[in-house]
Amino acid sequence: MLRAYVPIFLFILVAIGFAVVTLLISRLVHAEKPNAVKLEPYECGIEPETDARDRYSVRYYLVAMLFVIFDVETIFMFPWAVILDRLALFGLIEMALFLFILVVGYFYAWKKGALEWA
Amino acid sequence: MSAYFIAHFLLIFLVFNMLVMSAAFMVWMERKVCAYIQDRVGPNRVGVEGLLQPFADVLKLLMKEELRPKAADAFLFTIAPIVSAAAAFTAFSVIPFGSETTLFGLLDRPLPLEVTDVNVAVLVIFAITSMGVYGIVLAGWSSNSKYSLLGGLRSSAQMISYELSYGLALAAVIVLGGSLSLRELVLNQTGYWFHVIPRWYIFLQPLGFLIYLTAGVAETNRAPFDFPEAEQELVAGYHTEYSSMSFAMFFLAEYINMVTVSAVATSLYLGGWLGPILPSWLGWLWFLLKVLLLLFFYVWMRWTLPRYRYDQLMEFGWKWLLPAAVVNLIATAALVLWIG
Numbered sequence: 001m002l003r004a005y006v007p008i009f010l011f012i013l014v015a016i017g018f019a020v021v022t023l024l025i026s027r028l029v030h031a032e033k034p035n036a037v038k039l040e041p042y043e044c045g046i047e048p049e050t051d052a053r054d055r056y057s058v059r060y061y062l063v064a065m066l067f068v069i070f071d072v073e074t075i076f077m078f079p080w081a082v083i084l085d086r087l088a089l090f091g092l093i094e095m096a097l098f099l100f101i102l103v104v105g106y107f108y109a110w111k112k113g114a115l116e117w118a
Numbered sequence: 119m120s121a122y123f124i125a126h127f128l129l130i131f132l133v134f135n136m137l138v139m140s141a142a143f144m145v146w147m148e149r150k151v152c153a154y155i156q157d158r159v160g161p162n163r164v165g166v167e168g169l170l171q172p173f174a175d176v177l178k179l180l181m182k183e184e185l186r187p188k189a190a191d192a193f194l195f196t197i198a199p200i201v202s203a204a205a206a207f208t209a210f211s212v213i214p215f216g217s218e219t220t221l222f223g224l225l226d227r228p229l230p231l232e233v234t235d236v237n238v239a240v241l242v243i244f245a246i247t248s249m250g251v252y253g254i255v256l257a258g259w260s261s262n263s264k265y266s267l268l269g270g271l272r273s274s275a276q277m278i279s280y281e282l283s284y285g286l287a288l289a290a291v292i293v294l295g296g297s298l299s300l301r302e303l304v305l306n307q308t309g310y311w312f313h314v315i316p317r318w319y320i321f322l323q324p325l326g327f328l329i330y331l332t333a334g335v336a337e338t339n340r341a342p343f344d345f346p347e348a349e350q351e352l353v354a355g356y357h358t359e360y361s362s363m364s365f366a367m368f369f370l371a372e373y374i375n376m377v378t379v380s381a382v383a384t385s386l387y388l389g390g391w392l393g394p395i396l397p398s399w400l401g402w403l404w405f406l407l408k409v410l411l412l413l414f415f416y417v418w419m420r421w422t423l424p425r426y427r428y429d430q431l432m433e434f435g436w437k438w439l440l441p442a443a444v445v446n447l448i449a450t451a452a453l454v455l456w457i458g
Binding site for chain 2: 076089117
């Protein structure tokens with residue numbers, strides 16, 4: 001069973017190898033003449049005043065937290081979807097209940113304004 | 119080493135090269151289609167109809183100076199393009215693009231035309247395509263440039279808005295097919311209704327197909343959802359500070375991601391390599407044709423639609439796509455149980 005995954009790892013290795021080798025070859029071939037101005041971050045010709053990694057407001061952080069919760073719920077759908085024909089009506093009702101609870105939470109978050117930009 | 123293993127290794131090698139070539143072809147197609155949409159001719163100097171233009175571009179990029187801003191995080195800045203490219207390549211490894219072949223009796227058992235046949239292929243694709251966002255966010259953060267940082271932030275904002283609907287749209291297809299293996303899902307679409315309409319899931323899942331396409335465009339950062347690299351606002355977004363081959367890696371990753379999303383859509387909704395007329399060992403031609411049509415659709419859309427604003431996409435993803443995907447999933451499940 002696990003043997004089926006070996007080619008995937010082979011593929012990852014080939015992909016990483018391809019990227020690394022290409023980057024190395026390009027490093028050997030091209031010219032490098034850095035100077036102070038070239039090594040500044042690009043800001044359309046204006047000298048950067050501050051570091052870019054300042055404190056900044058991630059306006060959608062509540063949405064990001066909701067995403068983590070809902071994404072985990074989504075994962076539950078996959079095994080259910082595969083064996084739905086065996087679970088039959090019981091499975092459908094169970095999932096409808098599960099989704100109902102989820103939807104109540106979703107509407108609560110929506111009405112609370114969690115989906116708007118804070 | 120049996121002939122089977124050699125053939126399998128050759129196949130892996132072939133798929134890898136086909137991916138690189140498809141990205142090159144896609145660059146050419148994009149420039150050509152965009153040119154005709156804008157009433158221009160497009161590249162037509164290098165090779166026949168400019169077909170060798172992407173290779174000229176790669177040679178040019180290879181010779182370009184590579185700069186790393188001195189305030190950048192050296193390690194993360196270097197690995198970000200590698201992460202992007204590796205994730206893009208790997209996602210294709212579980213996609214079947216043809217039926218099984220024995221190479222006209224050369225092999226002792228039939229070799230499926232794909233890198234590997236994993237029984238949870240849909241999950242593998244879901245997992246690996248989501249890795250791509252790490253490359254973008256790392257690039258945006260490590261560059262220490264304001265434009266890059268904004269690009270990275272937008273990319274993660276985008277990811278958390280469409281990924282749920284993406285997963286739910288796939289779940290509805292799995293309900294129909296009862297399997298997570300892409301090969302089985304494709305084979306379940308064999309046959310015709312009333313001898314004319316192919317049994318493709320697109321006819322059972324029109325809404326799901328639309329949701330998948332929308333989410334797929336958002337996932338590959340293409341117009342109208344190309345906020346992480348919106349050139350009018352963010353210069354080049356997350357790859358502003360990248361040059362030379364590192365830039366080419368991001369470029370390659372973006373185009374391969376497009377090919378992958380189209381290939382998954384082909385397998386799940388358009389019947390993969392199944393099609394009329396051609397004998398089954400030439401099925402990969404159908405696969406190629408369907409993927410090309412979807413890629414053309416991508417380009418067409420890019421040069422036709424204006425860009426969204428990224429809070430609009432978040433709102434659209436959460437308030438429209440997600441409810442639609444949930445309703446689609448439950449309705450599909452109910453209908454499958456009712457009709458059987």
